[in-house]
Amino acid sequence: MTPLWVVGDIHGAYEPLIGLLRTAGLIDHDGSWQGGTAHLAFLGDYVDRGPRGMEVIHLIRRLTAQAHESGGHVTALLGNHEVMFLAAQHFRATDPADSLGFREYWRSNGGQDSDAAQLQITDLDWLRARPALSLAGDWLLMHADSTFYRRLGRTPDAVNRSITALLHEDNPKLWTRFLNHFADRLAFVDPDAPAVAADLLQSYGGTRLVHGHTPVYVLHDELQRPGSMPVPQPITYVGGQCVAVDSGMAYLDGAGFIVRLDDSGVAQVVTLDDDLGDF
Numbered sequence: 001m002t003p004l005w006v007v008g009d010i011h012g013a014y015e016p017l018i019g020l021l022r023t024a025g026l027i028d029h030d031g032s033w034q035g036g037t038a039h040l041a042f043l044g045d046y047v048d049r050g051p052r053g054m055e056v057i058h059l060i061r062r063l064t065a066q067a068h069e070s071g072g073h074v075t076a077l078l079g080n081h082e083v084m085f086l087a088a089q090h091f092r093a094t095d096p097a098d099s100l101g102f103r104e105y106w107r108s109n110g111g112q113d114s115d116a117a118q119l120q121i122t123d124l125d126w127l128r129a130r131p132a133l134s135l136a137g138d139w140l141l142m143h144a145d146s147t148f149y150r151r152l153g154r155t156p157d158a159v160n161r162s163i164t165a166l167l168h169e170d171n172p173k174l175w176t177r178f179l180n181h182f183a184d185r186l187a188f189v190d191p192d193a194p195a196v197a198a199d200l201l202q203s204y205g206g207t208r209l210v211h212g213h214t215p216v217y218v219l220h221d222e223l224q225r226p227g228s229m230p231v232p233q234p235i236t237y238v239g240g241q242c243v244a245v246d247s248g249m250a251y252l253d254g255a256g257f258i259v260r261l262d263d264s265g266v267a268q269v270v271t272l273d274d275d276l277g278d279f
Contacts, residue, residue, distance in 0.1 A: 005258055013050045016272065019256075041136060048112060049110035133149060139209065216244050
């Protein structure tokens with residue numbers, strides 16, 4: 001099986017991301033791809049909170065091209081913070097006073113003016129083209145632990161087409177509705193979670209799903225697991241159907257991990273202090 005590495009929410013934490021990718025052997029000391037034929041998947045939320053969101057985006061775009069040349073593959077999904085960012089930029093010209101509130105909503109959720117200052121037209125095009133769902137072998141890749149995707153289509157391709165079309169819309173009500181739905185989380189916590197997850201997988205493919213969006217330490221408490229989580233780590237739950245990988249790398253000093261997934265689940269966890277030992 002081609003190695004599948006997954007990175008959760010980055011939120012502008014460029015330096016921790018570089019360290020994690022180097023530790024996993026996916027990039028060299030110059031930040032260039034050295035992962036060979038590996039598949040590296042980013043689950044969205046590249047901007048906001050941390051100060052270097054555009055650098056994260058530019059790194060991912062560069063690695064995508066380099067990996068392709070080496071026979072590898074990079075997947076970069078759309079997160080809800082990318083939609084906040086895009087909404088703020090999309091309506092800036094037609095709503096300079098921000099009467100619609102998109103710019104304030106983005107800033108109140110960690111939006112960084114420095115990201116907007118560095119934005120290029122090609123970055124906007126790239127962001128609008130991000131898929132919301134993707135399959136990697138038996139894994140369904142998604143940003144949010146939510147079933148809102150079902151509102152948008154019955155297949156990953158249909159969902160992705162719907163969202164791409166919406167991100168070119170000029171109707172603010174459609175953007176507002178989409179942002180509200182994309183903020184949903186914790187769909188796989190309730191007692192009926194096994195059926196909810198199974199239904200989503202039956203619709204979109206895969207036998208397991210991996211998501212970001214909800215930090216693992218928040219999910220740990222929602223699942224009412226005993227004790228605290230002193231070190232963020234991925235959470236496998238719903239009988240192994242779901243894996244959560246938002247490590248909170250932009251929230252906690254020293255936090256951050258990436259995971260390698262295989263047919264059995266989480267095969268390896270890499271942190272900044274890790275020596276690549278098996279999980």
